[in-house]
Amino acid sequence: xxxxxxxxxxxxxxxxxxxxxxxxxxxxxxxxxxxxxxxxxxxxxxxxxxxxxxxxxxxxxxxxxxxxxxxxxxxxxxxxxxxxxxxxxxxxxxxxxxxxxxxxxxxxxxxxxxxxxxxxxxxxxxxxxxxxxxxxxxxxxxxxxxxxxxxxxxxxxxxxxxxxxxxxxxxxxxxxxxxxxxxxxxxxxxxxxxxxxxxxxxxxxxxxxxxxxxxxxxxxxxxxxxxxxxxxxxxxxxxxxxxxxxxxxxxxxxxxxxxxxxxxxxxxxxxxxxxxxxxxxxxxxxxxxxxxxxxxxxxxxxxxxxxxxxxxxxxxxxxxxxxxxxxxxxxxxxxxxxxxxxxxxxxxxxxxxxxxxxxxxxxxxxxxxxxxxxxxxxxxxxxxxxxxxxxxxxxxxxxxxxxxxxxxxxxxxxxxxxxxxxxxxxxxxxxxxxxxxxxxxxxxxxxxxxxxxxxxxxxxxxxxxxxxxxxxxxxxxxxxxxxxxxxxxxxxxxxxxxxxxxxxxxxxxxxxxxxxxxxxxxxxxxxxxxxxxxxxxxxxxxxxxxxxxxxxxxxxxxxxxxxxxxxxxxxxxxxxxxxxxxxxxxxxxxxxxxxxxxxxxxxxxxxxxxxxxxxxxxxxxxxxxxxxxxxxxxxxxxxxxxxxxxxxxxxxxxxxxxxxxxxxxxxxxxxxxxxxxxxxxxxxxxxxxxxxxxxxxxxxxxxxxxxxxxxxxxxxxxxxxxxxxxxxxxxxxxxxxxxxxxxxxxxxxxxxxxxxxxxxxxxxxxxxxxx
Amino acid sequence: xxxxxxxxxxxxxxxxxxxxxxxxxxxxxxxxxxxxxxxxxxxxxxxxxxxxxxxxxxxxxxxxxxxxxxxxxxxxxxxxxxxxxxxxxxxxxxxxxxxxxxxxxxxxxxxxxxxxxxxxxxxxxxxxxxxxxxxxxxxxxxxxxxxxxxxxxxxxxxxxxx
Numbered sequence: 001x002x003x004x005x006x007x008x009x010x011x012x013x014x015x016x017x018x019x020x021x022x023x024x025x026x027x028x029x030x031x032x033x034x035x036x037x038x039x040x041x042x043x044x045x046x047x048x049x050x051x052x053x054x055x056x057x058x059x060x061x062x063x064x065x066x067x068x069x070x071x072x073x074x075x076x077x078x079x080x081x082x083x084x085x086x087x088x089x090x091x092x093x094x095x096x097x098x099x100x101x102x103x104x105x106x107x108x109x110x111x112x113x114x115x116x117x118x119x120x121x122x123x124x125x126x127x128x129x130x131x132x133x134x135x136x137x138x139x140x141x142x143x144x145x146x147x148x149x150x151x152x153x154x155x156x157x158x159x160x161x162x163x164x165x166x167x168x169x170x171x172x173x174x175x176x177x178x179x180x181x182x183x184x185x186x187x188x189x190x191x192x193x194x195x196x197x198x199x200x201x202x203x204x205x206x207x208x209x210x211x212x213x214x215x216x217x218x219x220x221x222x223x224x225x226x227x228x229x230x231x232x233x234x235x236x237x238x239x240x241x242x243x244x245x246x247x248x249x250x251x252x253x254x255x256x257x258x259x260x261x262x263x264x265x266x267x268x269x270x271x272x273x274x275x276x277x278x279x280x281x282x283x284x285x286x287x288x289x290x291x292x293x294x295x296x297x298x299x300x301x302x303x304x305x306x307x308x309x310x311x312x313x314x315x316x317x318x319x320x321x322x323x324x325x326x327x328x329x330x331x332x333x334x335x336x337x338x339x340x341x342x343x344x345x346x347x348x349x350x351x352x353x354x355x356x357x358x359x360x361x362x363x364x365x366x367x368x369x370x371x372x373x374x375x376x377x378x379x380x381x382x383x384x385x386x387x388x389x390x391x392x393x394x395x396x397x398x399x400x401x402x403x404x405x406x407x408x409x410x411x412x413x414x415x416x417x418x419x420x421x422x423x424x425x426x427x428x429x430x431x432x433x434x435x436x437x438x439x440x441x442x443x444x445x446x447x448x449x450x451x452x453x454x455x456x457x458x459x460x461x462x463x464x465x466x467x468x469x470x471x472x473x474x475x476x477x478x479x480x481x482x483x484x485x486x487x488x489x490x491x492x493x494x495x496x497x498x499x500x501x502x503x504x505x506x507x508x509x510x511x512x513x514x515x516x517x518x519x520x521x522x523x524x525x526x527x528x529x530x531x532x533x534x535x536x537x538x539x540x541x542x543x544x545x546x547x548x549x550x551x552x553x554x555x556x557x558x559x560x561x562x563x564x565x566x567x568x569x570x571x572x573x574x575x576x577x578x579x580x581x582x583x584x585x586x587x588x589x590x591x592x593x594x595x596x597x598x599x600x601x602x603x604x605x606x607x608x609x610x611x612x613x614x615x616x617x618x619x620x621x622x623x624x625x626x627x628x629x630x631x632x633x634x635x636x637x638x639x640x641x642x643x644x645x646x647x648x649x650x651x652x653x654x655x656x657x658x659x660x661x662x663x664x665x666x667x668x669x670x671x672x673x674x675x676x677x678x679x680x681x682x683x684x685x686x687x688x689x690x691x692x693x694x695x696x697x698x699x700x701x702x703x704x705x706x707x708x709x710x711x712x713x714x715x716x717x718x719x720x721x722x723x724x725x726x727x728x729x730x731x732x733x734x735x736x737x738x739x740x741x742x743x744x745x746x747x748x749x750x751x752x753x754x755x756x757x758x759x760x761x762x763x764x765x766x767x768x769x770x771x
Numbered sequence: 772x773x774x775x776x777x778x779x780x781x782x783x784x785x786x787x788x789x790x791x792x793x794x795x796x797x798x799x800x801x802x803x804x805x806x807x808x809x810x811x812x813x814x815x816x817x818x819x820x821x822x823x824x825x826x827x828x829x830x831x832x833x834x835x836x837x838x839x840x841x842x843x844x845x846x847x848x849x850x851x852x853x854x855x856x857x858x859x860x861x862x863x864x865x866x867x868x869x870x871x872x873x874x875x876x877x878x879x880x881x882x883x884x885x886x887x888x889x890x891x892x893x894x895x896x897x898x899x900x901x902x903x904x905x906x907x908x909x910x911x912x913x914x915x916x917x918x919x920x921x922x923x924x925x926x927x928x929x930x931x932x933x
Contacts, residue, residue: 009866016874017862019809019849023875026808107794184813184821184875184909235811235875236909268814489873489910657869657911664912688818688907696913697904725912 003498003508007653010494011508021233024188024205028263031190034254035109036247036264037099037116038274039091042125042346042681043140046089046118049099055112056102056258058250060088066253067219069244071312072461077151078317079144081344083309085219085246085253091120092140092308093346094681095273100250102262125346125681129305130282132343140308140344148341149306150317152324155337156397162297162335166288170372176360176751178280178305178675179668181353182693185235186266187275189248191255200255203230204248207241208526209486211313211462213518215244216252227252231516231526234488238665239352240276241488242528244312269686277675278319278353279751280305281360288335289372293383297335300327300364304350304357306342311351313462316342319350321458322357325398329365330407330445330619331387336397346681352528354662355726359669360751362444366731367749370440370738380735381415384443402445405619406645406707411443413705414621414643423625431743436630437638438740442622442732448720449534449713450615466612467535468522471500471543473551473605475592477571477585479504479511481543484524485536486516490722491654492532496540498650499716503544504551505568506584522608530618530720533650535611538715542609550605554587557598616713620644620724622663624732628740630762633755635671635737637700644724645707648717652706655721660702662725668694669726670733671752741765778842782807783851791838797831798822800838801848809849809878813907820906823879823886824848830886830905849878852885860930861885861923870919872910879906884920892928896921 015021037049051057068082087098099116103109126132126140132147140147163169189204206212209229217224234241247264254262266275281304288297302323306316324340342350373383385408394402420439427437447454452465470482481500485492493515497508504511514520524536552563555573559566565576574581588605595603625639642659649655672692676684685691702725710717734753738746741758744765750757775790782805789804796815801807801824810833813821817835824833825847852859861881864870871877880903887894887902894902899920908916 010869012874013866013871014858016871016877017849017858017865017881018853019807019878021809021874023808023811025812026802029803107792182909184819184873184907185811186813233874235813236873238909268816268819491872653869657872657915660912660914661872661910662912665909687816688814689816693907693909695904695907696900696917699913701914702912 003501004648004650006498006651008494008498008508008651010491011497012491012493023185023233023235024190024203025265027203027232028190028265031261031263032102032104033106033109034251034262034264035101035106035113036097037101037113037118039094039096039098039120041091041120041122042094042127044091044120044122046087046091046098047121048119050117052112052115057099057112057116059099060084060086063253064088066249067221069219069246069312071310071315073150073315073317073459074461075459079149081141081144081149081310083246085249093348094683095348097246097274100254102254102258106265127345127347127677127679127681129280129303129343129345132345133303140346147344149310149344150320150342152321152340153338154398156335159297159299159335159337163288166296167291168289168372168375170287170289170368170375172285172368172371172749174283174285174360174364174367174749176279176281176363178277179353179673180272180277180675180691181238181240182691183236183238183240186268186271187241187245187247188265189251190261190263191251192261193255193259195259199226199228200252201228201230202248202252203232205234205241206231207237207486207488207528209516209518210484210523211526212244212248215312216249219249220253229518231486237488238354239356239528242314242526243276243351268688272686272691273683274348276311276351277307277348278350279360279669280350281319283360283364285364285368287368287372289376291376293372293376293378293386295331295333295387297333298328299337302338302340304342305345305347307345307347307349309349311349314352315460316350317458318352319357323361325400326358326447327361327365328396328398329362330389330443331365332389332394334397347677354665355723358727359666359730362442362727363731363734363751366442366735370735371747380441381411384411384441388443402617403711403713404709405445405617406709407443407619410619410643410645410707411621413707414623414641417641417703417705418623436628436740438626438628438736438738440624440732440735440739442728442735444620444728446530446618446720446724446727447615448530448618449613451535451612453614464525466610467524467539468608468610469536469539469543470522470608471540471547473547473588475589477506477588479506480514481511481540482514482521483536483540484522485532486526487532488527490527490532490658491651492527495533495650495654496537499537499541500544503541503548506571530722533718534616534714534716534720535613537718538611538613539609541716542611543607546607546609547605550601551584551587553601554591554598555582558582558590611715613713616711616719618646618719618721618724620728622728622732624736626733626736626740628737628758630767633758635753637667637733639703640700641703643705643707644721645709646721647709647711647714647719649706650716650718656704658721659704659725662723663702663729664694664699665726666729667699667733669751670730671754674752776839778839780805780841780846782846783848793837793839795838796834797836797838797841798833801833807848807850811875811878813876818907820883821876821879823882823906825882825886828886828889830883849881852881860926861920864919864923864926868915868919868922870911870915876906876908880908880916888924888927892924892931894924899924
């Protein structure tokens with residue numbers, strides 16, 4: 001029986017459904033409670049911190065021996081800045097932790113924290129990142145000469161000629177406002193001190209446990225072997241939980257200092273204020289188009305607001321350099337000029353959020369395609385047909401190599417399912433009645449499962465990418481897989497079990513996956529960047545494959561045949577074309593207990609494998625059909641279609657879940673969510689009453705279709721699929737809104753397209769609408 | 772430290788005698804004093820619904836209710852939903868229809884749906900979607916949650932008739 005390709009209900013679920021999940025807060029009730037005192041202002045000099053006499057309180061002065069968090073890119077255009085775990089002299093954003101309180105329970109800790117008085121000499125904060133770029137702008141960091149902390153530039157030789165030859169030059173300024181990944185579980189950590197060994201176990205809601213261990217050990221100057229990091233059940237991450245945050249360093253410091261267990265469980269206000277944000281970007285594009293709609297060249301100036309600090313380990317280059325490298329997207333053109341800058345401001349740090357730059361760059365390219373199509377009198381699908389990548393491998397102007405994909409086919413499949421002719425008829429009929437329907441397309445590539453070469457190319461000092469997997473079969477024939485990936489809701493354990501089942505011929509229920517414990521798993525890079533199925537999956541397949549080879553050798557010895565004649569299936573090792581068979585459990589027992597019989601084999605069944613691929617591109621086309629209410633500016637999504645190519649689907653149910661959840665975040669990005677600061681850097685959206693994730697009422701049914709391009713770049717034949725939904729949806733929705741409002745000549749270039757922004761555009765177009 | 776009150780709670784058919792500060796939320800009492808950590812806290816200001824439990828059969832945000840207010844009332848949490856090893860139809864439907872990913876919001880959605888279906892077993896599909904829009908989920912995009920509750924409602928109606 002093959003397990004790959006089956007919609008197997010997840011092995012993770014029964015515990016989670018019965019309230020038996022174990023998140024960090026569930027383990028923390030016996031520890032002392034930690035509360036952080038946070039800066040009420042965005043910028044200023046710390047004059048004094050007055051602390052009440054009867055509490056356990058520490059400030060930056062107590063932690064002067066702790067090194068700042070200072071991630072490095074080895075590029076001449078990168079300026080490294082340090083983030084103190086608790087600042088001594090100045091604050092750099094509203095919400096920055098400046099003191100820490102320890103008490104018997106969280107309510108008491110908050111009581112004490114309220115009595116800490118922080119005297120700050122307030123300075124004018126730099127909030128607007130376009131203003132921060134001005135030559136005379138005050139530097140956010142005194143040790144950095146300008147507010148540009150990273151800059152990528154390139155220009156192909158033929159770019160000027162492409163613009164000279166252009167029949168049409170399309171210029172646009174795109175703005176994506178700041179967002180929060182907003183996982184349902186906030187951050188949190190429990191640092192437990194073991195008096196016997198002096199070791200600390202940090203249980204934390206994180207995506208990269210090994211990286212956290214290294215980062216904390218480096219920062220505190222402690223032996224890495226004295227720290228164990230556990231990622232238990234994690235209530236969503238979406239990138240926000242990748243980074244090394246000061247709070248976790250402080251927790252481990254406290255546990256060692258006080259020789260007791262301490263826990264910090266973040267609340268929602270802190271999470272929106274002080275964890276990490278993303279997508280705060282302004283892109284200016286010029287596209288040179290030939291008369292037939294072919295894109296000849298693209299010239300882009302890209303600015304990303306990276307906030308007050310650089311996130312560890314991926315650095316503040318993560319958004320600007322992703323945008324730099326991947327702006328060309330799914331389109332085949334040769335001439336490209338780009339300047340992409342990361343700009344620091346007195347705001348919360350930028351860190352990866354599902355999609356990383358690609359929602360904004362896809363929005364930019366797809367808006368440009370629609371605008372160009374209108375100007376040139378070409379259909380929106382047709383201009384894409386003329387520009388999409390059709391031959392593989394394709395080399396982009398920035399040197400990225402795209403493996404086999406189905407850019408054109410995915411669009412055609414989505415268009416067929418959408419039945420555009422029928423939609424256009426209905427659209428026309430409804431316009432007569434003053435109702436405005438629109439359809440929008442978004443075609444994009446999603447670079448997934450990339451190993452060390454991709455990160456090394458960015459000049460990262462810490463180069464993530466590979467995964468190591470240890471696969472052991474015990475004497476009863478059950479399997480334990482130890483992985484460095486760290487899933488947090490993706491169902492990876494189920495998918496990996498299916499993959500390994502097919503290698504070893506046993507049921508998925510007999511495969512236990514151990515993740516998220518640095519004492520129990522090989523060093524790895526956690527779960528992010530749509531990498532785990534491709535990379536941890538690849539290493540799992542390779543490791544299990546080695547165990548399978550050994551099983552076959554043992555079976556062949558015991559049944560006096562050649563290993564080539566053995567097939568592992570349904571719990572048995574069978575000899576081809578014969579009735580001879582042995583249970584896999586019996587072979588496993590022999591491997592351990594009769595090892596003297598197998599000459600040339602080491603005892604037992606334990607194998608490791610490493611996988612470090614170059615990367616593989618998924619691709620998709622999204623089609624949104626919306627109705628815009630021109631009185632309220634409200635947008636209703638009528639249909640949303642996704643034609644996705646993620647290669648071979650290990651568990652199609654889980655893949656569809658990833659796409660649907662990603663699209664929901666994309667819809668949020670398109671219409672609802674926005675982190676807003678006032679001019680002084682005070683956060684105005686610090687609760688879920690102000691920052692608005694969509695509910696079931698706003699998310700329509702997502703119709704999903706699959707292509708299956710098999711790529712040689714992935715040993716499992718699976719491509720990554722974690723981010724595509726979020727990448728493609730904003731462009732499709734805003735293109736649909738603009739199609740709906742085309743009778744008024746309205747073009748929107750701002751995310752999210754809130755009712756206020758849509759009404760403002762309508763008013764500017766002279767359409768009567770509520771003020 | 773504020774004075775503590777002795778309170779007796781009836782949770783999932785079991786009696787808990789706890790000594791709690793009057794300011795302590797029901798969610799904190801359930802999690803820390805009763806050890807029932809299946810009830811999760813996502814926002815602590817009554818928006819996300821992860822902490823939803825049933826109090827006298829009605830869905831309640833346990834972060835917005837004090838523990839002392841639960842004295843004499845009947846509380847049901849996600850731990851009390853299954854019948855021993857047999858999953859509740861809602862739990863079974865969430866499992867079969869991939870109605871959860873990270874699982875953090877799941878207890879709140881299960882209890883919200885359980886309470887709503889107890890009050891009105893014949894909710895229309897639109898009513899179900901409307902009720903479920905009380906809570907937030909960040910992973911699933913809701914589609915499979917809505918589907919699971921619809922299918923569970925059907926199953927529960929069929930069992931009642933049988």
